[in-house]
Amino acid sequence: MPVIALTRATALSLLRNGFSRFLFILACFFMAGALLMLSFDIGVRYRLLENTLLASQCFLLHLFAWSFGFDVLKKNTAEKLYVLPFSTSLSARSWLLGRFSGAAILVVGMGLLFLLVDTVLFAALKIDIFSVLMLQVLLYVASACLSLAVIFFLSCFLDVLSALIYGVVLWIIGHGLDELLLLTDQQFEPAVQILVQCFYYLLPNFSFFDISSQALNRLPIETEKLVFILTYPLIYIVVLLDIGAAIFSRKPIGQ
Amino acid sequence: MAGVLRKRTGREFLSQANHLLYAALVISFFVYFAPSPLENSIEPVVSADYIGHERPLSGAFHTLLADHYWLLSARRLEQHPEQGTPVAKQNFFKEMKRILTLDPGFTPGLHYGATYLASIYRDVDLSHALVDVVLDYYPYWADLIIFKITQEISYRYPPRPALIDQWLKVLDDLSYPTPVRLNEALVYAREQQAAWQQKDLRWLLNNARTSAEKQIIQKRLHDLESDRPSR
Incomplete structure (x- = not known):
């Protein structure tokens, strides 16, 4: 299977990169830093520790996704790897999927490593392990993968740096979409409301992945919402890569 | 070069029709299932309720x-203890509202802030306004509506029957077993108010964030126990 071979090659090339090691060391520093919050108590025991862990893991997972995405796309241009779909039997879709999966697998791997660290730490501190908190970490992994797919999609018609910048900006916008919808519902004209609703449903909506308030306060999540949040990134990633491949296959070689 | 225009074959046309169907399915999935923060609202939120840019x-x-704001607020009160002034009350409310907008599920913060506003500043309306910040995000949280009813009965005499009735109806709509009937609530208010206020103050004292707040709460508790309310 060419996709699996490409995924493996991409993941191995990323792992051999010195920057990946730097990111790993940075992650260790962040985790150690979060442990400093053990002694703080703000009314709920270990709340600040859990909050710092969640925030740092969210930041790191997205940083991993953006760095890996940038690295893979930069190599595509530097080593002229984008000619592969045009010069071999590999389709544009398989090529894009293989390159994306290689980077996404490493992000998922880091997410699982964070889950392991959290499990050990929470077990030691006698905090409930199977809670919404762990689900939030999984959703950060999904969010990071979606952000990576957005950057891959944008790179099909933009240069690498612009794709990365717009990808990060879309992540920031996507986090504020639920608030924007609330705000326009209260203060703006119906035409603006419709426009914002279009943004809410069409742009990658990263606010769906944010259940940190429920996670930290151990509030339940409706099953219907959970099923949606887990299905959403899968569908969105498939659609983005599909459209990206269609655009890419129509792009003249060298552009 | 890829992408040279040529005449479409019937198979390609079908493949594109397939894509259209695929797009229609995906769009219907999002429109039908995507959770909207608006669709849960029991009643429209007034524009004044929405604040700030921090959350987005x-x-x-x-x-x-x-x-971070919770710690800052505690530190500010420790360094500059303000007692009973309207400015202090507004500052406290604004800080709590900001914290709850950023984390609506932070129930210890909500209980502390709402009880402090009702017990120390004697302002039940502001206390209700704080609970409403969280209800904007979680409109089906029946415990919070019960909390509002309890605050109304415990701190306002006579309690406003129309308001209590309205909240009891909301609980009914949520199919939540209503804890009391309206006339019972009014009787409880007359008989139990002082005891409930003392209980709340003791809870506040146990959960006070700073020594400055502890002193304020102790003074209020002392006033209440010696039946000399300070307003």
Whole structure:
């Protein structure tokens, strides 16, 4: 299977990169830093520790996704790897999927490593392990993968740096979409409301992945919402890569 | 070069029709299932309820920012203890509202803030306004509506029957077993108010964030026990 071979090659090339090691060391520093919050108590025991862990893991997972995405796309241009779909039997879709999966697998791997660290730490501190908190970490992994797919999609018609910048900006916008919808519902004209609703449903909506308030306060999540949040990134990633491949296959070689 | 225009074959046309069907399915999935923060609202939220830019701009880190503001608020009160002035009350309310907008699920913060406003500042309306901040995000949280009823009965005499009736109806709509009937609530208010207020103050004292707050609460508790309310 060419996709699996490409995924493996991409993941191995990323792992051999010195920057990946730097990111790993940075992650260790962040985790150690979060442990400093053990002694703080703000009314709920270990709340600040859990909050710092969640925030740092969210930041790191997205940083991993953006760095890996940038690295893979930069190599595509530097080593002229984008000619592969045009010069071999590999389709544009398989090529894009293989390159994306290689980077996404490493992000998922880091997410699982964070889950392991959290499990050990929470077990030691006698905090409930199977809670919404762990689900939030999984959703950060999904969010990071979606952000990576957005950057891959944008790179099909933009240069690498612009794709990365717009990808990060879309992540920031996507986090504020639920608030924007609330705000326009209260203060703006119906035409603006419709426009914002279009943004809410069409742009990658990263606010769906944010259940940190429920996670930290151990509030339940409706099953219907959970099923949606887990299905959403899968569908969105498939659609983005599909459209990206269609655009890419129509792009003249060298552009 | 890829992408040279040529005449479409019937098979390609069908493949494109397939894509259209595929797009229609995906769009219907999002429109039908995507959770909207608006569709849960029991009643329209007034524009004054919405505040600030921190929540949308803080992205995934809004709960961490809420903790940061909680610590800042405690430190400010420790350094500059303000007692009973209207400015102090407004500052306290604004800080709590900001914290709860950033983390609406922070129930210890909500209970502390709402009880403090009702017990120390004797302002039940502001206390209700704080609960409403969380109800904007979780409109089906029946415990919070019960909390509002309890606050009304415990701190306002006579309690406003129309308001209590309205909240009891909301609980009915949520199919939540209503804890009391309206006339019972009014009787409880007359008989139990002082005891409930003392209980709340003791809870506040146990959960006070700073020594400055502890002193204020102790003074209020002392006033209440010696039946000399300070307003």
